[in-house]
Amino acid sequence: xxxxxxxxxxxxxxxxxxxxxxxxxxxxxxxxxxxxxxxxxxxxxxxxxxxxxxxxxxxxxxxxxxxxxxxxxxxxxxxxxxxxxxxxxxxxxxxxxxxxxxxxxxxxxxxxxxxxxxxxxxxxxxxxxxxxxxxxxxxxxxxxxxxxxxxxxxxxxxxxxxxxxxxxxxxxxxxxxxxxxxxxxxxxxxxxxxxxxxxxxxxxxxxxxxxxxxxxxxxxxxxxxxxxxxxxxxxxxxxxxxxxxxxxxxxxxxxxxxxxxxxxxxxxxxxxxxxxxxxxxxxxxxxxxxxxxxxxxxxxxxxxxxxxx
Amino acid sequence: xxxxxxxxxxxxxxxxxxxxxxxxxxxxxxxxxxxxxxxxxxxxxxxxxxxxxxxxxxxxxxxxxxxxxxxxxxxxxxxxxxxxxxxxxxxxxxxxxxxxxxxxxxxxxxxxxxxxxxxxxxxxxxxxxxxxxxxxxxxxxxxxxxxxxxxxxxxxxxxxxxxxxxxxxxxxxxxxxxxxxxxxxxxxxxxxxxxxxxxxxxxxxxxxxxxxxxxxxxxxxxxxxxxxxxxxxxxxxxxxxxxxxxxxxxxxxxxxxxxxxxxxxxxxxxxxxxxxxxxxxxxxxxxxxxxxxxxxxxxxxxxxxx
Numbered sequence: 291x292x293x294x295x296x297x298x299x300x301x302x303x304x305x306x307x308x309x310x311x312x313x314x315x316x317x318x319x320x321x322x323x324x325x326x327x328x329x330x331x332x333x334x335x336x337x338x339x340x341x342x343x344x345x346x347x348x349x350x351x352x353x354x355x356x357x358x359x360x361x362x363x364x365x366x367x368x369x370x371x372x373x374x375x376x377x378x379x380x381x382x383x384x385x386x387x388x389x390x391x392x393x394x395x396x397x398x399x400x401x402x403x404x405x406x407x408x409x410x411x412x413x414x415x416x417x418x419x420x421x422x423x424x425x426x427x428x429x430x431x432x433x434x435x436x437x438x439x440x441x442x443x444x445x446x447x448x449x450x451x452x453x454x455x456x457x458x459x460x461x462x463x464x465x466x467x468x469x470x471x472x473x474x475x476x477x478x479x480x481x482x483x484x485x486x487x488x489x490x491x492x493x494x495x496x497x498x499x500x501x502x503x504x505x506x507x508x509x510x511x512x513x514x515x516x517x518x519x520x521x522x523x524x525x526x527x528x529x530x531x532x533x534x535x536x537x538x539x540x541x542x543x544x545x546x547x548x549x550x551x552x553x554x555x556x557x558x559x560x561x562x563x564x565x566x567x568x569x570x571x572x573x574x575x576x577x578x579x580x581x582x583x584x585x586x587x588x589x590x591x592x593x594x595x596x597x598x599x
Numbered sequence: 600x601x602x603x604x605x606x607x608x609x610x611x612x613x614x615x616x617x618x619x620x621x622x623x624x625x626x627x628x629x630x631x632x633x634x635x636x637x638x639x640x641x642x643x644x645x646x647x648x649x650x651x652x653x654x655x656x657x658x659x660x661x662x663x664x665x666x667x668x669x670x671x672x673x674x675x676x677x678x679x680x681x682x683x684x685x686x687x688x689x690x691x692x693x694x695x696x697x698x699x700x701x702x703x704x705x706x707x708x709x710x711x712x713x714x715x716x717x718x719x720x721x722x723x724x725x726x727x728x729x730x731x732x733x734x735x736x737x738x739x740x741x742x743x744x745x746x747x748x749x750x751x752x753x754x755x756x757x758x759x760x761x762x763x764x765x766x767x768x769x770x771x772x773x774x775x776x777x778x779x780x781x782x783x784x785x786x787x788x789x790x791x792x793x794x795x796x797x798x799x800x801x802x803x804x805x806x807x808x809x810x811x812x813x814x815x816x817x818x819x820x821x822x823x824x825x826x827x828x829x830x831x832x833x834x835x836x837x838x839x840x841x842x843x844x845x846x847x848x849x850x851x852x853x854x855x856x857x858x859x860x861x862x863x864x865x866x867x868x869x870x871x872x873x874x875x876x877x878x879x880x881x882x883x884x885x886x887x888x889x890x891x892x893x894x895x896x897x898x899x900x901x902x903x904x905x
């Protein structure tokens with residue numbers, strides 16, 4: 291309990307913004323992870339992944355490539371069949387649970403509880419009293435811009451606001467690492483862009499490591515300091531793309547040649563990954579879709595539409 | 600298009616800005632709503648029409664009161680026999696509510712046990728089903744042989760009210776968002792250092808039960824309670840009828856039997872009317888309780904406010 295409070299006290303602005311090029315100290319690593327589900331599906335095979343402090347890593351891949359499974363193994367929610375999760379400085383996932391924040395694709399809020407009570411949940415489960423948690427709850431809600439809605443119920447909020455509450459809840463324990471499983475996939479594009487910017491600002495102010503699962507090339511390029519591209523059947527890493535763009539990013543980043551080039555590179559890697567998996571059956575269809583996607587990323591057209599937000 | 604979306608978002612936020620105002624339950628009750636008024640007026644009007652027709656029919660055809668008493672005569676009997684009927688009503692109410700209370704305690708208690716342990720679930724649940732599917736009318740004569748009459752009547756009320764609460768609460772306890780349960784694994788799996796692993800697992804189950812399953816099960820439990828309230832009354836009446844045929848009893852159902860034997864048909868109707876009214880009042884009261892407990896967050900209660 292005292293450990294939690296100690297972590298709540300340092301001001302969020304203290305930590306320096308993570309530069310895309312800088313290399314932080316190691317934080318956690320997946321080593322030789324295999325995962326076979328009970329029904330015999332080989333979800334992951336020989337996965338190696340190093341996560342460093344203050345990184346923003348995106349796991350990018352088609353559905354079924356095991357990116358969510360990798361995230362769950364990292365969080366200790368499910369065990370790996372082989373290999374291990376190595377925390378730098380030792381300890382098992384159990385020991386590090388207080389340092390992990392997890393955000394699901396759905397907001398996953400308790401409908402019977404107010405926004406503040408939802409954010410309070412992880413603290414309450416750790417045995418923190420309501421009074422001791424008040425500051426942490428208030429500052430978490432402040433970080434996601436929902437201070438005014440502390441006493442609202444989830445049903446009174448829009449989809450984007452619910453997702454903000456979910457993020458505030460993940461932040462309430464002041465985690466060192468934030469794991470996000472396609473958190474914005476179900477939101478409309480405008481809300482998603484807004485939340486992307488908020489997430490970047492949050493990470494900057496808060497100074498935590500983020501591992502972000504997504505199937506959107508643009509989202510991964512815009513947010514990450516490093517993109518890990520995965521392929522399916524079996525789930526494995528096929529490419530790592532460092533995103534060497536300056537980190538206080540804004541909508542303007544979407545208009546830069548670097549952004550377009552990175553989108554093209556990530557798409558190509560993803561494309562290659564999917565070619566292997568599809569065995570030619572769906573090639574025609576997917577080719578067309580992917581080409582259009584790459585063209586759209588390279589065009590300045592859609593970017594103009596974003597800029598007037 | 601982006602402007603339209605942004606405007607919609609702003610609109611949503613504006614309405615959310617004052618959640619306490621929009622959620623006030625009296626907002627829709629204070630101003631007369633024509634549709635709502637019609638929903639009350641129509642059945643009442645139909646009732647008045649039927650009673651009037653019945654009265655006219657009995658008077659016009661001079662039907663003897665031991666075959667079909669006029670509504671006015673039933674009313675007179677209700678007033679004249681009130682001390683007897685009131686005592687019987689209290690007796691039936693006592694059985695019903697005691698049976699319901701025991702059913703809530705037993706149903707919820709067992710549902711919690713089932714949710715905590717698979718072993719208990721596999722051993723006990725089939726017997727709960729057997730108890731439910733065996734008609735209570737068929738059990739009651741047997742119970743009357745082995746138990747004092749009051750206990751037998753109470754047991755009948757308990758048996759029929761017990762199952763809907765058990766099955767609904769069990770369903771509710773199981774219908775928690777999987778992701779929320781995973782969140783509990785992530786944050787709630789801290790165990791005291793001295794505790795063995797099995798105790799740690801048990802404690803985290805209890806935590807999930809209290810913070811997640813209990814509130815998630817509440818709407819299901821309340822739906823079960825609404826059914827159980829009516830069934831407890833039915834169980835009490837069935838048992839009273841069985842006991843009444845043995846020549847003993849004091850509840851409303853016994854008054855009905857007794858009136859039938861004595862061809863006191865107006866009193867039979869009066870007792871029947873009281874029973875129906877009791878059932879309606881129990882249902883309305885439980886619905887109101889349910890609405891009060893769920894109005895802040897559950898869809899079923901919110902739909903009613905619109």
